[in-house]
Amino acid sequence: MRLVLGVISVLSALLLWQGIAAYGVVPRDLLPAPVDVWVAFVAILRHGYRGTSLQQNIFATLGRCLGGFAIALLAGVPLGLWMGMNRRIAAAADWAVQFLRPLPPLSYLILLILWLGMDNTSKVALLALTAFPIIASASMAGVRGVAVQRIDAARCLGASRAQIFRHVVFPAALPMIFTGLRIALAAAFSTVVAAELMAANDGLGWMIFSAEKFLRNDIIVLGIIILGLLGMALNGMLVGIDRAVVHWRGQE
Amino acid sequence: MSHPPRVWPITLAAIALVLALWVGATEGGLVRDLFLPPPGELWSAFVDLLLNGYKGWSLLAHIGFSLERVGVGFAAGAVVGTLLGLGMGYLPVLDGLAAPFIEFLRPLPQLAYLVLLIVWFGIGETSKIVLLFLAALPVAAVAARDGVRNVSPLRIDVARTLGASRWQIFRHVVFPSALSEIFTGARLAVGIVYATLIAAEIIAGSNGIGWLILDAGRFLRSDYVFVGILLIGLMGIGLDRLLRLAERRVVHWAGK
Amino acid sequence: MTPRIPRRTLLAAGTAAALLPLARARAAAPLKINVGYFVETKPTMIAKGLGWFAQDAKATINWLEMGSGAEINTGIAAGSIDIGMAIGSSPVAAGISQGLPYQLIGMVDNIGPAEEMTVRKAAHIRTPKDFIGKKVATPFGSTSHFRLMGFLALNHLSQSQVTVLDMSPAQIVAAWQRGDIDAAYVWAPAKSKILADGGAVFRTYDVLDKAGYVIADLFVASTGFASKNPGAVTGFLHAYGRALEMYRTQPDAAAKVVAKQAGVSVDVAKTDLAQYDFVPLKTQLLPQWLGQPGKPGQFDAVLVRTAQFLAQQKSIRSAAAIDAFRKATNTTFLANAAS
Numbered sequence: 001m002r003l004v005l006g007v008i009s010v011l012s013a014l015l016l017w018q019g020i021a022a023y024g025v026v027p028r029d030l031l032p033a034p035v036d037v038w039v040a041f042v043a044i045l046r047h048g049y050r051g052t053s054l055q056q057n058i059f060a061t062l063g064r065c066l067g068g069f070a071i072a073l074l075a076g077v078p079l080g081l082w083m084g085m086n087r088r089i090a091a092a093a094d095w096a097v098q099f100l101r102p103l104p105p106l107s108y109l110i111l112l113i114l115w116l117g118m119d120n121t122s123k124v125a126l127l128a129l130t131a132f133p134i135i136a137s138a139s140m141a142g143v144r145g146v147a148v149q150r151i152d153a154a155r156c157l158g159a160s161r162a163q164i165f166r167h168v169v170f171p172a173a174l175p176m177i178f179t180g181l182r183i184a185l186a187a188a189f190s191t192v193v194a195a196e197l198m199a200a201n202d203g204l205g206w207m208i209f210s211a212e213k214f215l216r217n218d219i220i221v222l223g224i225i226i227l228g229l230l231g232m233a234l235n236g237m238l239v240g241i242d243r244a245v246v247h248w249r250g251q252e
Numbered sequence: 253m254s255h256p257p258r259v260w261p262i263t264l265a266a267i268a269l270v271l272a273l274w275v276g277a278t279e280g281g282l283v284r285d286l287f288l289p290p291p292g293e294l295w296s297a298f299v300d301l302l303l304n305g306y307k308g309w310s311l312l313a314h315i316g317f318s319l320e321r322v323g324v325g326f327a328a329g330a331v332v333g334t335l336l337g338l339g340m341g342y343l344p345v346l347d348g349l350a351a352p353f354i355e356f357l358r359p360l361p362q363l364a365y366l367v368l369l370i371v372w373f374g375i376g377e378t379s380k381i382v383l384l385f386l387a388a389l390p391v392a393a394v395a396a397r398d399g400v401r402n403v404s405p406l407r408i409d410v411a412r413t414l415g416a417s418r419w420q421i422f423r424h425v426v427f428p429s430a431l432s433e434i435f436t437g438a439r440l441a442v443g444i445v446y447a448t449l450i451a452a453e454i455i456a457g458s459n460g461i462g463w464l465i466l467d468a469g470r471f472l473r474s475d476y477v478f479v480g481i482l483l484i485g486l487m488g489i490g491l492d493r494l495l496r497l498a499e500r501r502v503v504h505w506a507g508k
Numbered sequence: 509m510t511p512r513i514p515r516r517t518l519l520a521a522g523t524a525a526a527l528l529p530l531a532r533a534r535a536a537a538p539l540k541i542n543v544g545y546f547v548e549t550k551p552t553m554i555a556k557g558l559g560w561f562a563q564d565a566k567a568t569i570n571w572l573e574m575g576s577g578a579e580i581n582t583g584i585a586a587g588s589i590d591i592g593m594a595i596g597s598s599p600v601a602a603g604i605s606q607g608l609p610y611q612l613i614g615m616v617d618n619i620g621p622a623e624e625m626t627v628r629k630a631a632h633i634r635t636p637k638d639f640i641g642k643k644v645a646t647p648f649g650s651t652s653h654f655r656l657m658g659f660l661a662l663n664h665l666s667q668s669q670v671t672v673l674d675m676s677p678a679q680i681v682a683a684w685q686r687g688d689i690d691a692a693y694v695w696a697p698a699k700s701k702i703l704a705d706g707g708a709v710f711r712t713y714d715v716l717d718k719a720g721y722v723i724a725d726l727f728v729a730s731t732g733f734a735s736k737n738p739g740a741v742t743g744f745l746h747a748y749g750r751a752l753e754m755y756r757t758q759p760d761a762a763a764k765v766v767a768k769q770a771g772v773s774v775d776v777a778k779t780d781l782a783q784y785d786f787v788p789l790k791t792q793l794l795p796q797w798l799g800q801p802g803k804p805g806q807f808d809a810v811l812v813r814t815a816q817f818l819a820q821q822k823s824i825r826s827a828a829a830i831d832a833f834r835k836a837t838n839t840t841f842l843a844n845a846a847s
Contacts, residue, residue: 113586118572118582119588198582199582201572213677213678
């Protein structure tokens, strides 16, 4: 039922869009019709865009996003867990995490480019720094949120610190960690377009910015649609993994 | 863990260590001031900006422009989004119709459709406000919808048995219960709006603190860039704190 | 008894024989040059499109498309760019003042009328005073911005009287179509587009040039790269010389190549090309421009003036003295390429 409603909704929107553009309610060069976007899509599939193929652009953007996310995950989860378990470590590191967290990524991109160069290194670093504080904070919160009674109960039963961590703390923290991962991936994906603003030669963001320079609005819209679909797919993937792994979410 | 140890000395020590490394690297000539200005230089740059402004506006004016944009965009997007989300939580038909657009808009990188908005509305305030509105809306909507969905059905049944009308149920059971999720969504939204605003000022602007670092960065005035980044960071923390304060007040008043 | 070659020697000889081609290949590995460039209607696109840069520099070129001259500065500071092509004199003045590690090695062009003020006919702007209360757009940090600021200074107009907006060329075109701005100081192709859309030229370039607000597009090379690969740098400039020659002798064919590279029509390419003063390599060595090796010319004075202006605007902390600019000007490669 929900699916039917959704399909109806999207189809009517597409028809409305085609109508508005085709009948000139809004000038067609300002708002390309769905048909125009499709034509652009096929053209780029066949001939590429300014020397880059569509696949190349998609993979470049995805690669940067997932690369940065992976680094943030590998660094953020262990640090966050540690900060959750050890108040001294949290005191030493959390101030930096909490400062980095609300800092808009594009504001320090130029510094990263100066330090790390204009190739992919600075872009992946930007994404990693965007995702890292979110993941670390969530992991720390996940550990801290574990009910104290559970830890005490385990300790009474004679469990060692390591066992307590593995069987009580970590599973209890996992839902929070996964929530953090989802938010972090969304943030990284959002930021990858920003990262392709300067000194990029490929990627979907680059394609959109380049199309703006050449006044190709149809390509801009195409890029937006592809990015939107990719974003939904990435989020859906993570939700699926979340449900599969953290099947005890929501249970007390 | 009975008494948490006094840890703020550790935090101070860690900050002091970073500062010491910073001073050492810059004064010791390890790093050029282009890449990392010494703290002293940052202080004079900050005072300079405070006293003389930047390219025609005072520092406070630049900060004001940015905060104003955040405020308007966030308020509009959060209010409309929350209303939409509440509606989606209550009316499955609305949920079915609106969900595809919300789910598409939410992960969509804001900068991508900023380009389109600029093509349509120009680089002035309109395109930025519309952008921020669209950035906040889906987050607020999903949070409100989930807030409504997660209300304990037991409570609703109890209220209904006691003879409460639909509106009364909403006002006294559903809404207060959903409030905490709505506020979580609001905090997430403000973060996204803030990051988007800075990016928007960088791409298409002539004032604002985001534009200030872009312009200073053009000719590598790293001192202004660093000061700008620090200010942006502090503003971001401030915004989050503000919302947390509001949450505490409002949720307390609404009663749980 | 025939002496038998010990196995070890055989093994060593065999390995050496196998590795020798590898070693040779390594020594002969082609040089890679990172070049920051612009998609523009200039002969630079001829040498790029026809592969002459790679040919004469005997290197593979990693082409990095730039959004502004300031980006080239950032790239060289970050170590990602070896040669910057068609970077404006404004960013160069800023870069040398800040001690960025590069040298001025040649000129792409003297800009002259190619960057100019375009006013909207409907805004009725006839004299400088008519700009009061109007909105003028220009890409900040560019040579056009420099000219615009010079225009305001010469006519005693302040930025509270005239609203100056920071826009990229593409944003200027869009804003013009929407009617958001009354004038713009910018270059081709944006300039031609807004001119064709209800615009008129408001001449400023000759007055500004006379007052010392000369602007040019330049070649720069990172100092480290240039000292290690003088032959490549010379070859690079030589390729540009060839492109200038082709534009001089076969303008139509040249315009065709430029049009294809820049993504514009041949007519637009022809019109845009005609507006620049492409100073031939030999002429660049004269005292009025860059001067002979060891005898820096008068262009350094232009750069000092530009830097002083930028410092006044607080775009850079301080302008370097003329000595710094003289030191940064290295026309050795130009002299070799022009001969």
